[in-house]
Amino acid sequence: MPRHARKPSSRARRFLAGGAVTTGTLVLACTATGAAQAATAAPTGKTAYTVQAGDHLASIARSLHVPGGWQAIASANHLASPYIIRTGQVLTLPAGSASATSAPSATKAATAKTATAKTTTVKTTTVKTATAKTATASTGTYTNNLDGWIKHSLAIMAKNNIPGTYNGIHRNIMRESSGNPKAINLWDSNAVKGTPSKGLLQVIQPTFDAYHVPGTSSDIYDPVANITAACNYAYHRYGSIDNVNSAY
Structure with a gap:
């Protein structure tokens, strides 16, 4: 739910999700990627x-x-x-x-140092994850449940340099949809505007479209696509899904 929207008590929030009761929403904050430079x-x-x-x-x-x-x-x-x-x-x-x-030399040095460290970390993570993903794909070990969806998404996220951990994703999914991939919010301001929040991480369609990761399904209800797009959004807005502990 947008932070400026009126939020009812937790007992009053209900989602129509195929009979399941779920809570939470996700809204769009569309931005470019990378580090800011001096002004x-x-x-x-x-x-x-x-x-x-x-x-x-x-x-x-x-x-x-x-x-x-x-x-x-x-x-x-x-x-x-x-x-x-x-x-x-x-x-x-x-x-x-x-x-x-404001100390331009120091700023440039710090930025260069950070960029170098980030590049090294990403490269190492990507190589390890790509290897793990290949082995997993060949043995078909991604289970068709919440655990498998999260692990599959994490593999795709690592390949695309999107940060996030299993615990951070799982925590937010349980708050947003209680693990129901068909969850939909039909009561809040987004629903009134015609863009209800959907799926495991309660993403509205514009957010899903803007942060959709190539190679995943274009169906917003697809568990892996929903998780990956939401984590990509959280990365650009908050630095990581791990930094999200309430409504986005």
Whole structure:
């Protein structure tokens, strides 16, 4: 459920999911991918930032120490869900955000160091996961249940450098749908707008379409596709599905 939407008590929340009662929703926060770079001072006294390839609101807020976080950037630029930003777009950052004059050498060095470490980690993880996935696929050991769906999704996520753990995914699935891949929310504001939240991680169709991972099913109710798209969304919005502990 969007954080600005009115949220009823937990006892009042019910989902029509083939007879099952489920809770929770997922909404879209569409952004590019990567790390934010240094900003420049704007004439107004605030900070102007030009969106780079690979940026998303959360990464910009973290890198430039934006007071109020990504929500403050969205508010300052009148961005509303799905919070889409594009390469080359100039954003106004709240006063107090870091600028190009804030220790540029140190910033570049830290960024380069982080990028190098990230590349090494991703490469190692990808190689190991690809090997494991091949062995698993050949023996057909992905079971057609929640455990198998999560493990299959994790293999695809690793291949696409999407972070997340079994426990983080399982915790959010149990909160969002109680493990029912056919769960659907027919009561909240998204449902009223015609985009009800669906599947294991309660994704609305625009979110699923924007963060769908190639190679997975295009069916939003497909368990593996639903999990993988939701984790891809959580990666770009929160850094990882592991960082999500409540409504997205």
